[in-house]
Every structure is written in structure tokens, then in C-alpha cells.
Amino acid sequence: MPYVTISTVRGILDAAQKKLLLERVTDLLVEVEGQGNADFRRNVWVRIEEQEPSHWSLGGMEPTAEIIASTFGAIGADGLRIAPPKP
Template sequence: MPYVTISTVRGILDAAQKKALLERVTDVLVEVEGQGNPEFRRNVWVRIEEQEPSHWSLGGMQPTSEIITSTFGAIGADGLRVTR
């Protein structure tokens, strides 16, 4: 039974992106580890862990909510990316 954890900075992925990521990672595991057997799908665990930007560093720089929003766009109350 595979268990996959995807770690990311909170605010980068919206609800639709998370759903797509969970589905596609599951599909790959069914294809590769489950050798294409559709029954294997029920054994695949995929989890997205989001941490606050202050818990991350890239090249010594900590992202801020403002940097994330200006780079990726804001996420609305419905959990979906707001069109810029």
C-alpha cells in the first residue's frame, strides 16, 4: 500500500489544483506500482501537506504571502484561484 506525501507552501495550490494533483499521482501509482490494475487504486494514499510560508526557505529566502500571491495569484473564499 503506497503512501505519498506532497509538501508545499500554503497558498500555492488552489482546490482544483490539489484535486488534479491527488488524482494524477494516484493514477501514476496505479499504472506503475499497481501494474495498471484498477483494483490497486483503493490501496493508494496521497496526502498534501501545506505549511506556512515562514516554514520554508528557497536559496536562503523565505517566501511571504505577498510574494506567493503576486507570483501565483490570490485564492478566493471558495478555494479556487482568482483570475488576475
């Protein structure tokens, strides 16, 4: 029974991305560990753990909400990205 935890900064993934990530990681574990057995799916645990930006550092810099929004786009109250990242 695999348990996978994905740690990320809160605000980087929107609801659709989280759903896709959970599905794809589950699919991969069914393919690899479950050897393609569809019944193995019910034994796969995948969790996305989000931490506040202040709990992270990248190159000694804290990724503020503003930096995240300007890089990845803002996330609306519905959990979906409302502004695409700027090129």
C-alpha cells in the same frame, strides 16, 4: 500499499490544482506499482501537506503571502484562484 506525501507552501496550490494533483499521482501509482490493475486504486494513499510560508526558505528568502500571490495569483475563500499570475 503506497503512501505518498507532497509537501508544499500553503497558498501555492488552489483547490482545483490539489484535486488534479491527487488524482494524477494516484493514477501514476496505479499504472506503475499496481501494474494497471484498477482494483489497486483503493490501496493508494496520497496526501498534500501544506506548511505556512514562514516554515520555508528558498535561497535564504522566506516566501511571504504577498510573494506567493504575486507569483501564482491570489486564492479566494472558496479555495479557487481568483487572480492569474502576472506574466
